[in-house]
Amino acid sequence: MIFQDPNTSMNPRLTISELLSEPLRFNTKLSRQERHELVADTLRKVGLLPEHGDFYPNMISEGQKQRVAVARALMLNPKIIIADEALSALDLSVRAQILNLLLKLQRELGLSYIFVSHNLNVVRHISDKVLVLHKGMIVESASTEELFDNPQHEYTQRLLQEQAQLNRRRG
Known part of the structure; x- marks a missing residue:
């Protein structure tokens, strides 16, 4: 650990x-x-x-x-x-x-x-593989490439949108 x-x-x-x-x-x-x-x-x-x-x-x-x-x-x-x-x-x-x-x-x-x-x-x-947790529950599981290119769950989509906004602000 x-x-x-x-x-x-x-x-x-x-x-x-x-x-x-x-x-x-x-x-x-x-x-x-x-x-x-x-x-x-x-x-x-x-x-x-x-x-x-x-x-x-x-x-x-x-x-x-x-x-x-x-x-x-x-x-x-x-x-x-x-x-x-x-x-x-x-x-x-x-x-x-x-x-x-x-x-x-x-x-x-x-x-x-x-x-x-x-x-x-x-x-x-x-x-290589990502599990997305929301409130302690797995809401999505996929290969890294698949998850970032085509997120399926709305929570994952929101997380990726927020990360993209943060990245743009940081420049």
């Missing part, structure tokens, strides 16, 4: 290495040295240095914290990662970096994402 706000999902009293090692400690039989090596390797995968493992969450930037959140989601070698508004709390340039990181990891590791977002531009960029 990758949460929207990494600040609320990280124990400030643990170093980054301790945060990343925790799932390994409880779910594997890896030795301390093996855990240390896997943490260092995973930090590299997400664009951080192994030395970042010695830092506490308050010592790194928001973008680095989100990279740590991605690393933590990778620690047990999942096939599927749930990303709940994982980009919305980030500024635009960092958002693009994390989105590119997620796409890179998806290609390299064969990951699938359940990507929850209100940002239809991001959804279009990252998704």
